[in-house]
Amino acid sequence: MAPDPMRPDLVDLSTQELGILGIDHVGIAVADLDEAIAFHVDVLGMTLLHRETNTEQLVDEAMLAVGDSVIQLLAPTSEDSPIAKFLAKSGQGLQQLAYRVRDVEATSRALRERGLTLLYPESRKGTGGTKINFIHPKSAHGVLVELVEHPAD
Ligand code: CMX
Numbered sequence: 207m208a209p210d211p212m213r214p215d216l217v218d219l220s221t222q223e224l225g226i227l228g229i230d231h232v233g234i235a236v237a238d239l240d241e242a243i244a245f246h247v248d249v250l251g252m253t254l255l256h257r258e259t260n261t262e263q264l265v266d267e268a269m270l271a272v273g274d275s276v277i278q279l280l281a282p283t284s285e286d287s288p289i290a291k292f293l294a295k296s297g298q299g300l301q302q303l304a305y306r307v308r309d310v311e312a313t314s315r316a317l318r319e320r321g322l323t324l325l326y327p328e329s330r331k332g333t334g335g336t337k338i339n340f341i342h343p344k345s346a347h348g349v350l351v352e353l354v355e356h357p358a359d
Contacts, residue, residue, distance in 0.1 A: 226306075226307055230276065233277070242279045246270050252272045258333065267333060307354065308355070322342075
């Protein structure tokens with residue numbers, strides 16, 4: 207990224223220096239998790255990697271492998287779930303783009319310093335023992351961006 211002459215206070219950080227390692231997964235909001243898993247496995251030939259309920263995020267979710275990539279299916283467990291709100295407003299579809307990061311607190315801090323709105327003051331529990339935070343879609347060209355730190359990274 208070229209230095210911004212209007213913001214000499216900002217250091218010229220690359221995605222590597224921000225600790226953004228690559229795309230972790232793409233998340234799809236679905237109404238019925240079993241039906242969506244069956245479609246992705248039986249029709250599209252993907253492999254079911256993992257399934258869990260996240261009581262903090264109020265979602266039933268599944269991770270599926272497609273080649274070297276992963277998609278996440280998300281169904282609401284209650285009317286208060288962000289996924290329930292998304293389904294009510296937009297219907298089923300792409301809900302989030304998730305980047306794998308080395309250190310979610312460090313990346314969140316660096317992005318806040320650059321004026322972005324992060325949803326949580328501290329990271330929360332994500333899929334499979336990960337730590338997560340989100341960039342609000344209004345700060346990221348209309349995309350809900352999840353930052354995911356894996357325990358092994
Ligand atoms: N992608 C893009 N835009 C979105 C969006 C999404 N997923 N969800 C909401 N928006 C837009 C709305 O359409 C709305 O836009 P307009 O003002 O132009 O109509 C705007 O964002 C509204 O934002 P808001 O009033 O602040 O909040 P909402 O009640 O719509 O909630 C959000 C949005 C992102 C704060 C909420 O969905 C949230 O907290 N998400 C993070 C948690 C989450 O998604 N958990 C489930 C997944 C868990 C996991 O991945 O493990």
